Amino acid sequence: MTKTSHKAPRLARGEDSAPSLAENVYQSLSAWIRDGVYNPGDRIRESVVSAELGVSRTPVREALRRLQSERRVTMEPQRGAVVAELDRHEVVELYQLRQQLEGIAARFAAQHASTAEIAEMDRILAKSVAAEKDPRVLNQINWEFHRAIYSAAHNRFLLRSIAAISDEMALLKGVKYIPEGRAADLHQEHLRIMDAIRDRDPEAADAAAQAHIEMSLRVHLRTGWQGRQDEPGEHAST
Secondary structure: OOOOOOOOOOOOOOOOOOHHHHHHHHHHHHHHHHHOOOOOOOEOOHHHHHHHHOOOHHHHHHHHHHHHHOOOEEEEOOOEEEEOOOOHHHHHHHHHHHHHHHHHHHHHHHHHOOHHHHHHHHHHHHHHHHOOOOHHHHHHHHHHHHHHHHHHHOOHHHHHHHHHHHHHHOOOOOOOOOOOOOHHHHHHHHHHHHHHHHOOOHHHHHHHHHHHHHHHHHHHHHHHOOOOOOOOOOOOOO
């Protein structure tokens, strides 16, 4: 079974050089990286993608070149295309931006969330308790909770800003699971955000969301670099 066989709709055949075909391959590869079919450090084989999507290698190469220009894919000797991984300094920068956006989202949700949206967030948090022993399921619920906050913020420009960094978040090694021992603290952090939104307290919601992302950064730096040396000249802010 190939890496992407369960997620790969075959593309309509046409001229391999057609921009629309290369665009479709690019969108498929972007989705696979974002969804974790390909993770940071994974090799992307042209032959596999070509077979999965039912196209020749020409549009696959074009899509990979585009991903390389966006620094989401690197070209390595003997390996070819590899999903990029953010270095420690880039991780800190990305989390700092996300921290601000999450604070704004929670602030707006406290101001604009409907009764039904608050009930939906409560329902998601209740699910997370039952999933504490399954890190991958818990991670999915975690992102479901955050997406519910984004939706409840009712700001289309905020949604665009958050979507713009979602592809970069996929380049964080280990971001697709909850580290061991993190579940209970994660739930309490979410509860503080939820309580502030329910109380219609924008300041408290903003502060709770920012504190949550700051803690997530600390956990990521602690667990994501276990057994690895810091890159020269790079230091994490905690």
